[in-house]
Amino acid sequence: MNRGNLAEDPRVDRPSSSRYSRYGREGNALLYVSDREWKKVLAEEKAASARQSRKKSSAGVKSVHSAKRNVYAAEQTQGRDKGVSAPAAAFSKLEVGMHGRLFGVKENSAASASESERRKANGPVWRPEPAAGGKAASDLERRMEEASSVFGTVKMARPYLNAPNPLLESRNIRRAESRKVRQAESRKVRPAESWNIRPAESRNSRPAGPAADRRQPAKAERSQKTVSPVSLRKVLVASGVGLLTAGYIAAGVHFSDHFYPSTEFFGIKASGLTVAEVKRQVEKKVEGYQLQIKGRSSSSSSSGTGDRITADEIGMKYRDNGMIDRSMKQQYSVVWPVALLKTILVPNEEKLGTEYNSSLVDSTIRNLTLFDSSRVIEPKNAELKYTADGAVITKEVMGTRLDYDKTKAAIIHALNDGSTSIDLEKEGLYQNPEVYADDDALNEKVKALNQVLGANVTLGMGDQSVQINPRMTAQTFLSLDMDGNYYVDDSKVASYVVKLADRTDTVGRKRTFRTSLGTTVELEGGDYGWTLDADSTAQELEEALKEKKKEALEPVYFTTGLCRDKNDIGTTYVEIDLTNQHMWFYKNGSLVVDTPVVTGNPQKNNETPSGGVWSLKGKYRNATLKGEGYATPVDYWLPFNGGVGIHDLQKRYYFGGSVYNGAGSHGCINTPLAAVKLIYNGIGAGTPVVVYKDDSQEAVSQNTGMQDIRTITSYIEAQYGTVSDDADSEDETSRSTQSAEVQR
Structure with a gap:
């Protein structure tokens, strides 16, 4: 318009x-x-x-x-x-x-x-x-x-x-009619004419008259607009509401004497059961009750596996304490949806009435394999482990050590709850290590150590040899600088070598010696043994550590012996017993000769020095021994302590016994010719010579007494063989005349 x-x-x-x-x-x-x-x-x-x-x-x-x-x-x-x-x-x-x-x-x-x-x-x-x-x-x-x-x-x-607006009214009427047709087609519902519904106009008809004529068109038009089909949706909704109401009432009646879903007593699902039914199942469950105990397994032990506690072992019985009846009364079936939701969200925490013998529980728990000391493994922290190449981390050992009091409390709690199993690992009852392999500080330390470790040096010292490996290097020779880096500390190396010398040097040190007669004597003097050059040895060791060498390193010595073992006398030595006036010579553990001898005369202050070990200074043939007022030629001369040595004396007829007290030597060891020949051919320079006194009853009782030369020679030749006088030993060092001075 x-x-x-x-x-x-x-x-x-x-x-x-x-x-x-x-x-x-x-x-x-x-x-x-x-x-x-x-x-x-x-x-x-x-x-x-x-x-x-x-x-x-x-x-x-x-x-x-x-x-x-x-x-x-x-x-x-x-x-x-x-x-x-x-x-x-x-x-x-x-x-x-x-x-x-x-x-x-x-x-x-x-x-x-x-x-x-x-x-x-x-x-x-x-x-x-x-x-x-x-x-x-x-x-x-x-x-x-x-x-x-x-x-x-x-x-x-x-x-x-x-x-109404005449122009708009006609258009609205046409739109309304078109909309009704579309709705009927889309919903597949018959139009209003197909429903047997009497139009509003016929229901509201009135007698004709001026007023009726005026209002009738409007009423007819309104009736035509308000006529609509009965909604199927409303019918369905009404039916659904009715069904839901009936279902709600039926469920309330059912739950008035039956337990809700999710209800559980002593491990028994009580959903849909009455009070009496639940009690019967609880009694049956208690009679056959078993608590399975799961422990921590390990590679070397299956501690805890298969452990269990039964109702018979602890005398467990069911005692009705009214809990099940109270739970039924608290269901409130009138508002069962709310009560059901509460049952799901808030489980029943009341305890069933059970009783058992506490003393039986304690003894049963103690007898579990969990507490068998022969099977228990102690927990162990992760720690550094050193190999030939450096440092690594050893994994922690979890162990199977349990805290008895806490474990007992947890088991009793499970019995009270009616639990059928308990996992001690999940309960946190084991004693665990404090340091694990993924510890940051531990890993950082390993990384820093491996920057300097790697040397593997062996200091050759017989049965006292020292293996300087990465472990020893890290523990003994390393220090940290200002930046937190490890380095080989030369002062620590020198200090270590000094301590090593003090521990292994043998010259002048006390020794315990087991005699040929089976007794034991203490030795302290003499000049035989080992003396380490600490400065030179420390320098060589420090260099080997810094260069990460893997080799054997021979220490530097001032003096040496034949054997570097802790018992440095070894198995090759000469043994002289002044008390029994007897001498033995062993080579590589075998007895070469034993013979009576005559030592220095104590009456004239010429007693042979004793109580120590001396080193043989050499061996000589056809020497002349000179002293104050005498000059004595000998065929074999073996000096070991200044002018004191072992030699033959062919003009002497008796040896052993107490000859030395009145007719002893100037301090040397007078030996039968047959015996000295054997010693000379088997001995070498540096051989230890042990001289001691043994006044023990055991030693004195074995004294053979004085013997003549013929008897001695026959015995020696029969036992050990003979040696020609013309035979030259490869160990002979000199044939020149020697001068011997007797010690005081």
Whole structure:
């Protein structure tokens, strides 16, 4: 619809149509412009009506009202027939003004003047324009004219504003009908006509009359719009609600004496069971109850595997303490959904009534294999382990050591709860190590150590040899610098070698010696043994550690012996017993010769030095021994302590016994020729010579006494063989004459 051009109204400063003006000027009739003017017009109409009511009789007023009703009925009928309302048909144009108001405009220039005068007196009068060939419109005009002739100008209450918009109404009706058809097709529901529903019009029918004629079209139209099919969804919803209500009540009745799902007593699922049924199952469960105990397994032990405690072992019985009955009373079946949810979210924490013998429990637990000391493995921390190449980390040992008190408490708690199994590992009852293999500090230390470790040096010292491996290097020779790095500390190396010398040097050190007679003597003097050069040895060791050498390293010595073992006398030595005046010679553990001898004369202060070990300084043939007032030629000379040595003395006829007390030597060891030959051929320089006194009863009792040379020679030759005088030993060092000085 075209609204036309709007212009300013000169009277009220409101916009209106530019083609029409107020009150029929220029031959046009403009009915309404704005709300404000409409209120003003209403007030004027009310005042005019009041004035006319006072002038006219009540019969005239009734006639007017009847005429209005007839006019309205005719308008409604004509609107239904043509799709346009009766008031709209009375105008030649319809326009939309401000605020969406509908304007009806009737163009009639002939009646403009008289109409203006009448409007001033009685207000605006509406006259419907005759429709083409329309009888209803002519009747309407006729009745309006008759009413005007009798009572003056009839002022209507603007029925066209109260009626629906004729242009919009027809379009809305068509849209509603189209929407109903689409909804019926999409939902596959029969249209309203197929349902045997009586229309609202027939149900609300009334006797014909003026008022009924006027209201009947609107009612019929409303009935046509409100008729709708019975919703299947509503029926289903109503049915569902009924079923749910019935189910809710049935469930409440059921749960009044049956336990909810998720209910559990002593490991028994009580869902759907009555109190009596649960009690019977509990009694049966207690009779056959067993608590399985799972311990920590290890590679060397299966401690705890298969351990269990039965009801018979501890005397367990069921005692009804009313807990099951209380649980049933607390179900509150009236609000069973809430109570069921509470049962799921908050498990029952009450304890069943059971009883057992506490002393039997304690003895049963102590007899478990978990506490068998022969199977228990102690926990061990992860730690450094050194190999030939450096440091590594050994994995921790978890062990199987349990805390008895805590374990006992956990087992009793499981018995009280009715648990069928308990995992001691999960309960945290084992004593665990404190340091694990993934410890950061431990791994950092290993990394730093491996920067300097790697040497593997062996210091050769017989049975006292020292293996300097990465472990010993890290523990003995390394230090940390300011940056936290490890290095070989030369001061620690030197200190270690000094301590090593003090521990292994043997010269002048005390020794315990087991004699040929089976006794034991203490030795301390002499010059035989080993003396380490600490400075030179420390320097060589430090170099080997820094260069990470893997080799044997021979220490540097000032003095050496034949054997580097802790017992450095070894298995090759000469043994001289001054008390029993006897001598033995062993080579590589075998006895070469034993013979009686004559040692220094103590009566003349020529006693042979004793109580120590001396090193043989050499061996000589055909030497002349000289001293103060004497010169004695000998065939064999074996010195070991200054001028004191072993030699033959062919002019001596008796050996052994107590000969030395009155006719002893100047300090040397006078030996039979047959014996000295054997010693000379088997001995070498550096051989230890042990000289001691043994006054023990065991040693003295074995004294062979004094023997003559013939008996001695026969015995030696028979036992050990003979040696030719002309045989030269490869160990002979000199044939020159030697001078011997007797010790005091």
